[in-house]
Amino acid sequence: MSFEIEHDQWLEDHFKQRKGERLDALRRGHGYGNRLFVETVWWPLIGHFHGLHPEYEVKDWRGRSYFVDFMWTVGAVRVIVEIMDFGSHGTDRTKYRRDLNRGLFLQAQDCSVYYIALDELKENPSFILSSLRNALYPYLSAAESGAKRTITRSYSKIERDLMRSAIRHNRIIRPVTAARELELHTMTVIKHCRMLVDKGKLRAVERGASGRITYYEYIGSLQSPDLV
Numbered sequence: 001m002s003f004e005i006e007h008d009q010w011l012e013d014h015f016k017q018r019k020g021e022r023l024d025a026l027r028r029g030h031g032y033g034n035r036l037f038v039e040t041v042w043w044p045l046i047g048h049f050h051g052l053h054p055e056y057e058v059k060d061w062r063g064r065s066y067f068v069d070f071m072w073t074v075g076a077v078r079v080i081v082e083i084m085d086f087g088s089h090g091t092d093r094t095k096y097r098r099d100l101n102r103g104l105f106l107q108a109q110d111c112s113v114y115y116i117a118l119d120e121l122k123e124n125p126s127f128i129l130s131s132l133r134n135a136l137y138p139y140l141s142a143a144e145s146g147a148k149r150t151i152t153r154s155y156s157k158i159e160r161d162l163m164r165s166a167i168r169h170n171r172i173i174r175p176v177t178a179a180r181e182l183e184l185h186t187m188t189v190i191k192h193c194r195m196l197v198d199k200g201k202l203r204a205v206e207r208g209a210s211g212r213i214t215y216y217e218y219i220g221s222l223q224s225p226d227l228v
Contacts, residue, residue: 003043007035010049022057025067029055033083033118034069040125041116042070045133046140056080061105068106074139076167076222078111085118110168154199155226158184158192163201163227166218173202173216201226 011030018026034054042052056071058080070081082103103113114135116128133140155163161182166173173193179186193216196202202216220226 003039006049007038007043010052011054014054021065022055022067025057026055029067029069033085033121036118036121036125037070037081037083037116040121041129041132045129045136058106060102066102073164073227075227076164077139078164079136079139080106080111080113082113082115083118083121084115155196155201156192158182158188159196159199159201160227162189162192162196163218163220166202166216167222167227171218173218174214175216 011026014026015023038049038052042049046052051073053071053073055067055069057065057067058071059065068080069083072079072081080103082099084099103115106113112135114132121128162173162178165178165181169177173189175186175189175193178184179189182189193202193204197204197216201218201220203219204213205215205217206212207214
């Protein structure tokens with residue numbers, strides 16, 4: 001399909017999945033610069049939008065929500081792309097400082113963060129494309145495998161979220177903690193953890209003579225296409 005058709009369908013899917021502030025953020029945020037990035041860089045580089053989330057909500061070091069321009073998830077890897085417009089980021093010292101602090105915090109949370117100047121994107125997109133191709137090369141094959149699996153996907157969104165959460169926490173899932181992080185009911189987490197045990201992705205860890213399960217351990221690959 002053409003870029004326009006795929007792009008519009010991708011956005012429509014995200015509009016349908018969101019509500020409240022998350023929906024408003026997408027409507028406000030995916031403007032000229034963001035569309036220019038996906039058209040001149042992302043589409044030629046990746047060729048699809050699987051795993052790419054526009055205006056993605058994250059928490060900063062104070063626990064406050066804000067939205068990054070793009071979050072790409074491939075396997076256990078989380079890649080953030082921010083399109084920086086001098087007019088909105090460079091003239092306000094407080095905002096500039098806060099943006100850099102957020103980037104530093106996210107990198108400490110095992111995210112790769114790439115800042116792209118809007119002016120460079122307009123004048124020299126081939127440089128950005130080449131640089132990102134080199135930076136993301138180790139993950140492109142996993143992304144391609146994940147895209148091919150979308151029609152016959154074996155894992156639900158909740159299951160993929162749980163596996164990625166386990167990887168972020170040293171391969172461990174504690175149902176109460178995961179439920180709070182993913183905004184799910186604890187019993188929902190437990191149900192899907194048991195399904196992942198049956199599928200060979202998790203191992204239930206028991207404690208003491210009672211045999212009570214205290215947590216689950218992710219035993220899959222860190223770059224498995226099943227995570228995409």
